[in-house]
Amino acid sequence: MKRSVLLLSVFICTSVGFSYAQQKTRLTNNWEFLKQDIGGIWEAVRPVTPGNPESVPVWQKVNLPHCFNARDAVDPDVNYYQGPGWYRTQLDIQNPYAGGHTLLHFEGAGQKTDVYVYTTKVGSHLGGYDEWTVDITQAVEDFKKTDIYQKRFKGHIPIEIRCDNSRDLETIPSQLSDFNVYGGLYRYLNLVYAPALSLDKIFASAQVDKDDKQGDLQIKARFYNPAGKTAAEGTVRLIDPQGKLIMQKNYSVNDLKSDAAIGTFQIKKPKAWSPLSPALYTVEVSVKSDDQVYVQIEKVGFRNFEFADNGPFYLNGKRLLLRGTHRHEDQAGVAEAMTDNMMRQEMQMMKDMGVNFIRLGHYQQSRTILNLCDSLGILVWEEEPWCRGGLGGEGYQAQAKQMMTNMIEQHYNHPAIILWGLGNENDWEGDFPVYDKEKIRTFMKTQNDLAHSLDPSRKTTIRRCDFCKDIPDVYSPSIWAGWYRGLFTEYRATSEEEFKKVKHFFHAEWGGDSHALRHSENPDKALSNIKSGSGTDERLGDASLYGGAARASKDGDWSESYICNLFDWHLKEQETMPWLTGAAFWIFKDFSTPIRPDNPIPYMNQKGVVERDLTPKESYYVFQSYWTDKPMAHIYGHTWPVRWGDAGEQKMIKVYSNCDNAELFVNGKSYGIKKRNSQDFPAAGLRWMVVFQAGNNDIKVIAHKGKQTVTDQISQQYQTEKWDKPAKLQIEKIKDENGESTVQVKLVDSKGVPCLDAVNWINFSLSGDGTLIDDLGTSRGSRKVQAYNGRALISVKNNKGKSVVGVQSPGLETIFINL
Template sequence: MKTYLPIIFLLLSFTGFAQDLRKSISINQNWSFAKDADHKGIKSISKWQQVNLPHTWNAFDTMDDEPGYYRGIGWYKKRINLNQAWKTKSMYLYFEGANQETEVYLNGVKIGDHLGGYTAFTIPLRSAKFNGADEIEVKVNNRHNEDIAPLTGDFTFFGGIYRNVSLLVLDQVHFVDDQYASNGVFVRAEKVSKQQASVVVNGNFINRANTVQQLTIATLLSTNDGKKIGEAKMQVSARLNQAIAFELPEIVISKPNLWSPSQPYLYNTTTRIIHTKTGKILDEVKTSVGCRFFSFDAAKGFFLNGEPYKLIGASRHQDFAGMGNAVPNHLQVNDVKLLKEMGGNFLRVAHYPQAQAVLDACDRLGVLTSVEIPIVNEITESEAFSNNCKQMQVEMIKQNYNHPSVIIWAYMNEVLLKMRHQKDPNRKLIYLNNIALLAQRLEDLTRATDPTRYTMMSNHGDVNGYVNAGLVKIPQLVGWNLYQGWYGGKSEDFGPNLDKIHAQIPDKPLLVTEYGADVDPRLHSSAAIRFDKSLEYGMLYHQIYINDILKRPFVAGAFAWNLSDFSSETRSETMPHVNNKGLLTLDRKPKNTFYLYKAYFNPKPYVKIGDGSWNWRGATTLDQPLQVFSNASEVTLFVNGKSLGKKDVLAHITNWNVSFKHGKNEIKAVAWVNGVKIEDQSVIDFKLFPHQFKQHLPFHSIHILMGSKRQFIDPKQHSIWLPSQLYENGSWGNIGGEPFKVKSTSRQSYGTDSNIKGTANDPIYQTQLVGLDGYQLDVPKGKYEVTLHFAELMGNGIQSMLPYNLDSLIAVDKIIPEQRIFDVYLNDKLIINDLNLAATHGVAKSVVKKFECLVADDKGLKLLFKGIQGKPVLNALEVKRIN
C-alpha cells in the first residue's frame, strides 16, 4: 500500500531590507585560538594563535604517522564592537556547528552551552556592555563522551568551531526558536497534486518589548519571477516576554509547478511580523518554496509527483583535503554540483547533519536528500545519551524542515556493528532491547515532529541480526549497507543478496544506502583482484552494482559510498587515514568511477576517455587497454591522428587495445547523439620500459615493486613503479622469493595495507618478496644509482613494545615471527651488512639504502641476498642511469 506525502518546503534566508529588519552579521574573522590540553582554563593560556572561522585544530594531526589526534579542549576568543543602537534590539550568537561540547561566555560569564557536533545552536546575548570591550569566549571539546553520539565511526571527529558564526540582531518582537535554533517559521503542504497545492505556514515568535503588542502575522506567496499568488494573515495580541505559536490559513496554488530534480522550481515566500497600528514591519523571513509529492512502495520503489523514479546518488562526508571539516561554503556547494554533474538525483547526507549551504544547493539544483543524526555503530544505555539523541533529532528536523530536497529523516547507521556484551548473552539481549527502545522513541518523535517525510535506518549486512532485534519493523524505510565483493564474498553476490533481503522482508521499502570499493587512483592492475585498491577493480565492482540496481524495481534507490574520499584517522590502507571509496579524491578530482556514473546517469550527450587521471603511463609493451565512457550508441577512437574504427557502446563503455608510442600520445574519442557531434581529447605520456635490454631503447631508469601485481604511479615524481617479474636472460627480474602475504586472512592475497611510517608513498613498501636469492638487471655498460627500499612487515622477537597491527603487520594467529638478519651484495661487493630491519628501524617503517655502481662489462647489475637468520626481504628497487 502506498502512502503519499504531499509537501511544500521553505528555505531559510536571513535577509533584511531598508526598514532595519533582522541582520545576520558574520563574525568569522579575527579570532584567537589555543588548546587547553591540561584543562587549566582560559586564564592559564599565554600564547594564542590568530585564526579565522571556520576552523579545526585537527586539519593536519589526523594525517600524520602518529596514531591518534588531539581530542580535547580548544578555546576561542574575540573582541566585538556592538552598535549602541542595538541596545534596544534582541541579539543572538548563531553557531552553525562546533564539535562537540560547546560553552559560550560573554565577558567571562557563561551565557549558554550546547551538546552535539553537527547541528546549529543559538545563544542569547543579553548582558553586553556596548563599550567596545565586550569579549566572546568559546570553549569547545571534541573528547570522547559516552553520552554524546557518535561514539565510534569510520570517520574523523574533527574538533573546533568548524562552521560559520553570526551575530543576529533582531527587533524585540521577532520569530524565534530558542530551543532548536531554527528561524521559527515552518511550512507544510496539504493536498498537493498536479492540479493544486495548499500551503500552510506556522511557527513561533516572541514579544520582548516592554508593552503589549498588537501584531499581524502575514505570509506572501509569489512565483519565482515575483508575481503574487496569494497571502495569508492573522492578528495577535502579545504580552511582554510572551512566546506565541501561530498557524496561518492556507494559501492555494492552482496547477503548481512541481519541484523535481529535472525541474527544481522554487516559489518565493515572505513571512512578516507587522505592528498592526503603525504598519511597521518588525521581522521578516524570506524563503523559497518547492512543491512536490512522493511515495515509497515495497515492490515498485520510489514515486515522485506520481511517476516512478529511481533514486541514484552518493553519500557525503563534509571534510576536504588540507582543511579537515572546516570547509568554506563554496566548496560544499561544489560537491552538490559535482553530484549533479555525474547524473545523481539523490544525496545521502551522512552520517550527520551538514551545512545549510549543502541543502540550499540541493534545493536549487534539484537533488533529493536524506539527513541523519550520528548514531553510528553502537549506543550508550544511559538516559543522557537517549536525551541527547532526541535533542539532535529535533534540532535536525527543525533546522532543515524548510528544504524541499529533504524527503527522509534517519537516525541510526549500522548500530549493531560494534556489538557490546558479546560474551554475556543475557546482557547482550538487554542491550539489543535498549537499542530497539531508543529507535522506537526516535521514530515516534520524528513522526510527531514532521509527519510529512519518511523515516529510515541504515543497517550493515547482518540481515538476520537486525530482523531478530526487531529493528527492521520500526522505521518506514530500511537502508542496507552492502559490500559483497569488498569486505566479503564476490561482487556477483550483490544482486542475489538483494533478492534474498527483499524476499525476507517483502513489506518494507528497500534502499541500498552504501556500497563501494577502495580505489587509490595511483594504483592500476591488469589482473585486478579484491583489496588491491586498483582503479580497475573499482570499475568492475561499480559496473556490477549499477546494473544489478537498475534491473530491480523494488530497489527504490542506491547511493555509492562515497561521493569523495574522506578522512578516517584510524585507517591504514594505501593512503593512510583516508577512506578511498570515493568517486572523487579528497581534493575532489574525479576518478574513472565518477566518469562511469556520468555516462550512465547524466542525460546530456557525453563521451569521456578513461584514465584521464592516469595520463602518465608506462609498461614493457606498447599495446595497452583503454576505456571510453559514453551514453552514445557507438564511439570512434583516434590515436595520434589514426582512426581505430567504431565500436558499439556496451553498458556505457567501449574497451580498446591501443598501440601507444613512446612519448606523448594524442587521443580523441568521437560520438554522435541525435545528430550532434561530441568528442573528448586527452594526451597520454607513455613510457616504454625495456623487457629485453637488447631492444636498444634508451635506458634512463626503472622503478620496481616486489611481490606486487599492481602498478603504482607517483604523481609528484612522475615515476611509474612496475610489478616485478621472474628474471629472464637479457631482461630484469627477481631470482627466487615469494610475495609477502598476511597469514590466516582472506582480506588480500598479497602485501599488507598497514601504514608505513616515513613515506607518503605507502604502496612502495606494502608489498615485498620474502626469501629472494637475488635480483638481476642486464643493463648496458655505464654508471648507475641503485636504491633499495625496505620495510619490515612482520616484526621480530626483540622489540616487544612495538604497536603491532595484528590484522596486517603480523599473522592474525599472533605467532611472533623469527628475527630477520641478512646481507646484501651488489656485483659481488658487500653493500649492506647484518641488516636487521625491525631491530634497527622498527616495524612498518620505510628504509632507503642508496648506492652507486659502475657496470664495465656485459654482466649488468646483480644483487645477492644472503640470510644470516630468517629470510631476506626486498620491498622495492630503483635503478637510475647517472650519465
C-alpha cells in the same frame, strides 16, 4: 578594531510609520585560537604586556570556520587531537533596536561548547552538528557599564568560546564510527540583531496532490519573545519561482507561547519541485511589535513522493530511480571547516555527475548543503548522529532525542528532504559492557515515533540494523557485493533477496576503496580466491586488512581499474531493476577516519569517486556515463601514464560515455565505431582491443549523441621491459611553478627498470626553507603513502628559499633531491 564580515541579510521597510534594519553578520576574521585548555576564563581575557615571558600561552590568529583537526586528522604519525580548544575575539556591538536582543547564532560547533562574554558564561551546547543560539544581550549591557569596556577594550566586547571534542562514551556519535569527531568552530558563526519580538522558526508545510493540480501551504510560526509580549501581528507573503508576488495575508496572534498558525494558502497548479526542475517558492514572514519589524525568509517546494509497497519510488506521480551518493563534511586542508564556496563546488560536481539523491552521513549537515540540495534538485536522506557503539544511558538518549528534534525543526522546510534517518549501524556493539538488542529496539521505536510526530509528511529510515528493520518506513540492509564480501556479479541476486524481506527497500552504501593514481592491467586477479555464495554484507572486522576470508577489500589491488569495473557492473544492473527504489554508493569524496591507519593513505577512507580535494578519479566518469544526458566521453587512464605488457599483446582501451556511438583512434589509426549498450559490460560496449607500440601512444575518441559530437584524448607510454623486485629509488623534479616544486619518486629494479606494479610504502621528509604540502589526505598530498604503479608524488612550497626533500622506503636506500 576593523572587522571583515559578510552581510547576510539587510531588510529595509518603507511602509508608513515603520523602519527596521534587521541584520545578521558572519564573524569570520580577527579570531585567535588556542589548541589546549586554560586554567580559567581569566586567562583568556587578562591583560597582556608585550614581551612579558609570563604572557603565555601563545594564541594563533585564525579565520572562521576553523577546525582543530585541519591537519592532524590525516597526520600519519599521531592520533588526531581530541580535547578542548579556545577561540576569542572582540566585537563592536551596537544593536539598533530599542529593547532588542543580541544573539550569537552557531551553525554548528564541535562537540561541547561554552560561550563567555568577558568572564561571564552566557551559554552551553552539547552536540556538534545542529544549530543553536545564545542570547548575549544582558551580558553585553552589563559589561558596557564597567570601566574596562572603554579603558581597556576601547568600546569592544570580548567574546571567548571553548569547544571540546574529548572522547565521551555517553555522547553521540560513537568514537567507533568510521569518521573523525571533529572539534572547533567549523561552521559559520553569526552575530544577529533582533527586535524585542522576533521569529524563532517558521514551519512551512507545502503539499501537492498527485496530479499537481492543487497545492496547499500551511505556515506556523514560533516566536522569540524574551520580553513576554502577549500579542503579535504581521504579514505572510508568497512569491513564485520567477519572483512574482502571488499571495499576501495579514495575521494576528494572541498566544505567543506555542507554535501559531499564521497562514494557509491554496495554489492552483503550482510549479512542481523535482531534480530536473527544482522550482522554489519564497515565503516571507514579518512580525510587527510597537514600532519594530522583523522579517524571516524561507524557501519551499511543492512535490509529492511515494515509496510504493514492494515496489519503486515515485516523485510527483512518476517513477524515479534514485541515483545517489553520500557525503561527509570533510575537505583537504580544512577538515570540517568547509566554506560556502567549497560546498558549492562539491555539490555542483555531484549534480554534474548525475546525482539526484544524497544521504548525508551520519549527522545533520550545514544549512548551506541543504540549500544547495533544494536549488540543485537533489533529494535528501538526513540522519541524526546515533551511529554505532550500542546505546548509552539517560543523558545519551536525551541528546539523541534533542538532536533529532533540532535536525527536523531546523530543516523542516527543505523540499529536498524525503527521509529522516534514525541511526546507522546500530547493531555495532562495543561502547558499553552490555549490548541489549531489545533496549536498542525500544529506543529506535521512540525515535521513530518522535520523527513522525515532528514531521508526519516524511518517511523514516535506518541502515544496517536487521533486528530493527521492521521499525522505520524504509530499510537499507548491508550489501557490499565485490568488496567486503562476495563478488560484484552477485549484486542483483542479493538485492532481490533483501528486497523481499521488507515493504520498502533502499540500497544505501555500496562500492569500495580505490587508491587514486593506481591502475592495473589485471584488476580482477584477486577474485579467483573469493568465495561466492557466502553473502555480500559487511560484517564486523571486514574493513580490516588482516585475517578473515578472502575479499576484495583485503586481497584486491585497490586500483581504480577494479573499482571502475565494480561500479560499472552495479550501474548496468540497476538499469534493469524496475522494482528498485534506488541506491546510493559510498561515498562521493574520500574522507578522513581514525580507524583506518593502514590504508594506502593512512587514516583515509578511500571509497570516493573524487579525492579529498575534489580531484576526480576515473570512476567519476563511469557514473557520469550512466546518469547524465549532456554528451560526454572519457578514455579510461588519464592518470595512468605508463601501461605494460608483452610486445604485440592486445590491450583493452575503455571509453566511458553516454553517447550513442564512438570511434577510437590510436596513433592516428581508426579501430572502428562501437555502439553503446548499457548491458554490454564493461564500458557499455565502448571498448577496443589494441596492440600498443613500445613507447608513446596517442589515443583519441570521437563520440556522437544525435547531432552533437564530443572528443577526448590522452597519451600513454607502453613498457615491454620486465622488472624484478624493487631495488632502489629514483627521484626527479617534474614541475616548478607558482612558487611550488613537485617531485616524483619511482621504484626501479637493480637494472633501473621501473616496477610498475610496486606498492611499497613511500615516506617524504623536508629540510630547509620550504614547506612540505602534506597532511591533505590525497594521493599527491601525503608524506606517507603507498606507491601507485611504482611511483609517488609530493609538492613543496619553496618560500623563496632552498630545501632538500628526502625519500625513504623500508628496505631501500634513502635518497635526496635539492630544490
